[in-house]
Amino acid sequence: MDIIQARERAEELRRIIEEHNYHYYVLDQPMITDQEYDALMQELILLEDRFPELVTPDSPTQRVGGKPLEAFGTVRHRAPLLSLDNAFGDGDLRDFARRVESALGQPVAYMVEPKIDGLSVALTYENGLFATGATRGDGETGEDVTQNLKTVPTVPLRLREPLPRLEVRGEAYMSKEAFRRLNEIREERGEALFANPRNAAAGSLRQLDPRVTASRSLSVLVYEVLSVEGKEVASHAQALNLLVEQGFAVEPNRRLCRDIEEVVAFCREWTERRDELPYEIDGMVVKVNDLRQQAELGARSKSPRWAIAYKFPAQQAVTVLEDIFVRVGRTGVLTPNAVLRPVRLAGTTVSRATLHNEDIIREKDVRIGDTVVVQKAGEIIPEVVEVLKERRTGGERPFKMPETCPECGSAVARPEGEAASRCTGGLVCPAQVREAIIHFVSRDAMNIEGLGPAVVAQLLDAGLIHDAADLYYLRYDDLVKLERMGAQSSRNLLDAIEASKQNSLAQLIFALGIRHVGSRAARVVADHFHTMGRLQEADFDELVTVPDIGPKIAESIRSFFKEEHNRQVLDKLAAAGVNMTAGEVPTGAQPMAGKRFVLTGTLEGMTRQEAQSRIEALGGQVAGSVSKQTDYVVVGANPGSKYDKARALIESNAAPGLSILTEEELMAMLEKY
Numbered sequence: 001m002d003i004i005q006a007r008e009r010a011e012e013l014r015r016i017i018e019e020h021n022y023h024y025y026v027l028d029q030p031m032i033t034d035q036e037y038d039a040l041m042q043e044l045i046l047l048e049d050r051f052p053e054l055v056t057p058d059s060p061t062q063r064v065g066g067k068p069l070e071a072f073g074t075v076r077h078r079a080p081l082l083s084l085d086n087a088f089g090d091g092d093l094r095d096f097a098r099r100v101e102s103a104l105g106q107p108v109a110y111m112v113e114p115k116i117d118g119l120s121v122a123l124t125y126e127n128g129l130f131a132t133g134a135t136r137g138d139g140e141t142g143e144d145v146t147q148n149l150k151t152v153p154t155v156p157l158r159l160r161e162p163l164p165r166l167e168v169r170g171e172a173y174m175s176k177e178a179f180r181r182l183n184e185i186r187e188e189r190g191e192a193l194f195a196n197p198r199n200a201a202a203g204s205l206r207q208l209d210p211r212v213t214a215s216r217s218l219s220v221l222v223y224e225v226l227s228v229e230g231k232e233v234a235s236h237a238q239a240l241n242l243l244v245e246q247g248f249a250v251e252p253n254r255r256l257c258r259d260i261e262e263v264v265a266f267c268r269e270w271t272e273r274r275d276e277l278p279y280e281i282d283g284m285v286v287k288v289n290d291l292r293q294q295a296e297l298g299a300r301s302k303s304p305r306w307a308i309a310y311k312f313p314a315q316q317a318v319t320v321l322e323d324i325f326v327r328v329g330r331t332g333v334l335t336p337n338a339v340l341r342p343v344r345l346a347g348t349t350v351s352r353a354t355l356h357n358e359d360i361i362r363e364k365d366v367r368i369g370d371t372v373v374v375q376k377a378g379e380i381i382p383e384v385v386e387v388l389k390e391r392r393t394g395g396e397r398p399f400k401m402p403e404t405c406p407e408c409g410s411a412v413a414r415p416e417g418e419a420a421s422r423c424t425g426g427l428v429c430p431a432q433v434r435e436a437i438i439h440f441v442s443r444d445a446m447n448i449e450g451l452g453p454a455v456v457a458q459l460l461d462a463g464l465i466h467d468a469a470d471l472y473y474l475r476y477d478d479l480v481k482l483e484r485m486g487a488q489s490s491r492n493l494l495d496a497i498e499a500s501k502q503n504s505l506a507q508l509i510f511a512l513g514i515r516h517v518g519s520r521a522a523r524v525v526a527d528h529f530h531t532m533g534r535l536q537e538a539d540f541d542e543l544v545t546v547p548d549i550g551p552k553i554a555e556s557i558r559s560f561f562k563e564e565h566n567r568q569v570l571d572k573l574a575a576a577g578v579n580m581t582a583g584e585v586p587t588g589a590q591p592m593a594g595k596r597f598v599l600t601g602t603l604e605g606m607t608r609q610e611a612q613s614r615i616e617a618l619g620g621q622v623a624g625s626v627s628k629q630t631d632y633v634v635v636g637a638n639p640g641s642k643y644d645k646a647r648a649l650i651e652s653n654a655a656p657g658l659s660i661l662t663e664e665e666l667m668a669m670l671e672k673y
């Protein structure tokens, strides 16, 4: 490569990297993985090393971190917030200890703490009150996110003692569970998903509206006293204890180690245990404990000499992709999966990985027989990151998405603009039926213990169930005959099924597996409609008035209930005694049970809400729109199109059971009971 080509490439790389920086730091919506980003950066660094005359002051290699958002105020840190050097193995840890101990001329004790994968924040307290909170920014200047940090419950607004001044540093992060829930909501709303908890935390903290931050379940764990007035601390361990005493959250899994061998052992232990924690950690931080020793060691320009970050081994491995098979999910989506030659990865043996969809396979040019890099991100199933094309022998075969469903033979369709291919078989597809039932019994849904995927498959194969409602009609004699189902487990399973009848309406709605209706949307509609019947009757316009229910969810709920089969399943569930109500369950006599009312126009003697509650208290249902199933349309002043529709139905004899009531007639009816 000559200098002209090098200059062109360097300029191109800078443009691309800046674009990704913008997406990552400003928009919080990365378009590429960290590995891909690192590769671009590495290429630029190498290029600039080889041709130093190409280095420009604005090259992304010349700055650390992202620009503060202009919309936030900036905070100049009193002293620069340093970063840490990395150690990639036991050898690097021992080298670090040798440097430290030879500089100090004596043995040293180290504090070792999990390294939380979030974003660094600096908090300042004045006279015991939370005064300023800032992001790290470029280390010198950060963004003022005080108002947002005030919404984080683990940030104390007042210290236990009115210390004149305290500056601390910690990590703002999102727990794995909060991250999962946030993405679930975003999926329901059709919004872009966050790639990992760290990006979600950054996106949530850098919100101009603190209410959004407040809704995002952020946490802060603090790990460093930058300065303190009014207290003496001699060691890092004491500093952390001080923080605990003042009301901060401090990572509990820290250990004071007497020498570097203890440090090595502790780091190894957490390499295995990292998945146990409710938040993601990407390594361990090792710090010289004695603060005088820290001061003596001092710092380089960007990082202290008294600390190092032990990075866990990459959760990546290289293996051969032996085959690709297609799995059919609950909604009929076909997901290609890789069969891998078994390989050790982050403490487990991996033999499967997801390939997501056809486009991704094409983009990465994955072929059967390829040597690939697989990676485990958090607890999610491993994925194929890239193909090592230089290892190809010529015998590799490209993958083609099947044109018919591998489970039921129905046609596979891929709608315009969608990445997913779907089986069009619906209920004739045994895979979709099976997955729907597995979802129905899962933990956040009906939570039926003892009913794992294998038992569901057994019950289907034996013809004992055909849909989820059939579970409530299983008998002891059916179960006990199944393989690996003894008397005790059969009884336990029946008990668990019985107990699930009392589950909340929200759980049941979620369990139905209506597309785009996650557990949150299910809760919202359960709270709003109170009964399955009312949800079933709600029309599109009524559904979209419910907070957080958009047109996509509303449409999906409508089409679910339009499906004859789904209504039958619901009838079977209701007949089995599965709970279909939320909140106050009417207990008195139910003379209006099964009667469906529609209200239109303005009522004079009571509000619509009152009318509705009184009808429901007597067992009736109030729906949003008129249909052949409606029994009564109550007409107030200035009625709308519902009245016209009711008259048309009556006039054409389409709804023999339908009558029109005035407000007085309704009152008379209510009073009768």
Ligand code: IVH
Pocket: 082, 083, 084, 113, 114, 115, 116, 117, 118, 119, 120, 121, 170, 171, 223, 224, 285, 304, 307, 309
């Ligand atoms: S100490 C000068 N302790 O890791 C000391 N950092 O790569 C600076 N981090 O920017 C940091 N947990 O955001 C320290 N227990 C911990 C930490 C921790 C997470 C982050 C922090 C820092 C980055 C360094």
